[in-house]
Amino acid sequence: MAEDTRLDEEELMLAPAPEEEAEEDARPDDRIDDERHDEENTLKAEYVNAVRSELEAGDADAVYALVEPLHPADIADLLELLDRDVRHELAGAITDLMSSEVVAELNDYVRDDMMEALPASAVASIAEQLETDDAVQLIEDLDRSDQRAILAELDAEDRHAIEQALSYPEETAGRLMSRDFVAVPEHMTVGDLIDFLREDSGLTDDFFEIFVVDHMHHPVGTCQLSWILRTPRTIALADVMKRDQTLIPVMLDQEEVALMFQKYGLISAAVVDENDRLVGQMTVDDIVHIISEEAGEDVMLLSGAGEGDINEPLRDAYKARVRWLIANLGTALIASLIIAAFGAAIERLVALAVLMPIVASIGGNAGTQTMAVTVRAIATNQLTRANTGRILMREFTVAALNGVTIAVLIGFATGALFTPTLGVVIAAAMVINVVTAGLAGVLVPVIFDRLKQDPAVASSVFVTMITDSMGFFAFLGLAVASGLTS
Known part of the structure; x- marks a missing residue:
């Protein structure tokens, strides 16, 4: 009976010896090298420039000698640090170092660019060395024609697994899962x-x-x-x-x-x-x-910066950013129309023009704070239909406290520099704007989420429009109503 409850010697061999494991963990990492890495373990500019110089000189052997000691992740970093043309030259000089481990570590844009430059047989050879999920990531963003050419080079089993994964939508478990399990x-x-x-x-x-x-x-x-x-x-x-x-x-x-x-x-x-x-x-x-x-x-x-990847093609980066700037231009015009409606009052009291940016700035920052908290809460399932009302009331309370605090400070300062009445006006406008910003920072992302849209996509544009418009309207409207511009 005792023998049944004890692991035999063969079974114990399944686990590594503690001494060997400790020795392996204590072994210095090859990547930590003063000649190639700085104190943050990133490649030094001098080292990258040395590789670039040897490439320009056409000395492939020298390039190989410089790159060969690097860890695959560092080779990937080196490729990403170089311009597109130089990157291709480096890949040609270190062909046998371009392992599947290097490719798996590459930035998406860099990897796609390099895969498009390689023949289908070479990409297929790399894909065969990768786990299925990594192989899918390798070819999923390539053109359909390139995908078909690469798949044709694979054996039937690998081709079927990758085709099955590609049949699922992007960013789903079916696309990302590993098919290698026990x-x-x-x-x-x-x-x-x-x-x-x-x-x-x-x-x-x-x-x-x-x-x-x-x-x-x-x-x-x-x-x-x-x-x-x-x-x-x-x-x-x-x-x-x-x-x-x-x-x-x-x-x-x-x-x-x-x-x-x-x-x-x-x-x-x-x-x-x-x-x-x-x-x-x-x-x-x-x-x-x-x-x-x-x-x-x-x-x-x-x-509104799109994917925000420094390796993203210029055309894609331009398209991703400019559309939100154009949308922001449209929303800014609404605030401008409100200011124009009070143009006569501003002319009679120049202090209004001096103080308007303060109202807009504080409201915008308050809205951004609340919006960031809300988007994160939605993304982590902390904010759901079950507690939306409670979260809305919480952020309203926080916004009201912040608004009163800022209102007291700006009110006294404005009253001392201009007139007490103007101090009261801007204080009241500040409370209204900060509270509005807090409510908008919650409601806009929640509405986008209820409409099955990503709440992070356009929330900032609409929250900025609401805070700017309400801030100007409250401040200028109260100034007119108080008789300051009479």
């Missing part, structure tokens, strides 16, 4: 599973847990590797597996997938099709990339 039937024992893992050479190299499926390939549970190693061989998987698991539908948006991982503290999770059959898995390394991508995307959308 699944076993529930009638197995722990010993059967250990023997299977040792004997099947076709299994994926990296996995965190084993999925247990029924005869219809529906996932019924999971087993972590640590459980398997510490459980007697005779125990049935059905007795040790975790039946309660988080399943991800193939059509679920990547942002929702990331929220599920964050909420439930997942390392990996099964992806199921419309018939609840296991078709893939998502792992935490995918989620880290998604979180980074979504966070950067929301920031860029809030500013």
Whole structure:
């Protein structure tokens, strides 16, 4: 009985020796090199210039000697730091260093540009070395004709997997999931599973847990590797597996997938099709990339800067930014019309023109603060239909407190510099504008979200229009009503 509860020597070999693991962790990282990297572990300008100079001199051997010691991630960084033409020259000089690891680390725009410059057979060769999800990312943004040419060069199994992934919409679990996972039937024992893992050479190299499926390939549970190693061989998987698991539908948006991982503290999770059959898995390394991508995307959308990538083609960057500037021009005209309506009053009291930018600026900043908080809350599912009213009241209270505080300060300052009446007017206008900004900062993103639109896309344009228009209208309207311009 004691022998059944003890792992044999063969089983213990599945785990690395602690001493060896510690020694490997302590080994210095090859990337930390004073000649090539600065204190922030980024490539030095001197090193990049040296590579560029050797390329201009046509010395391919010298270029190779400079680049060969770099980690694949650093080679990717080097390629991104160079101009397009020089980048292609470098890739030609270090052909055998252009591994799948380098390609996987490249910026999307740089990778697409380089893939378009390579023959289909070369791209197919790189794709075959990658996991399915990385191979999909490699070719998904290429022209259809280029995609077909690359797919034609792949073997049937890889081609089918990539075509199946491309059939799902972008940024869904089906497009992003890995099709390399370990699944076993529930009638197995722990010993059967250990023997299977040792004997099947076709299994994926990296996995965190084993999925247990029924005869219809529906996932019924999971087993972590640590459980398997510490459980007697005779125990049935059905007795040790975790039946309660988080399943991800193939059509679920990547942002929702990331929220599920964050909420439930997942390392990996099964992806199921419309018939609840296991078709893939998502792992935490995918989620880290998604979180980074979504966070950067929301920031860029809030500013109207498109994707905001420094490697984005000039034409795309221009198109992405100019349309929001034109929209902002239109909304600014509304504020200008309000000012024009009070033109006579401004002429009679020049102090109004002096103080108007202050009202608009404070209102705009208050609106931006609230909008940023709201967009983040929506993105992280902290703001839902169930608590919209409470959040609206909370932001109204915060805006009212901020408005009163700023109003007192600007009111006393204006009263001392101009007249007490003008101080009261701008104080009242400030409270109105800051409160309006707070409400707009919540309501505009919420309305966009209810309309199934990305709340980060155009919120800033509309919030700015509302705060500027209301600020000018409140300030100038109160000034006229108070008799200051009589």
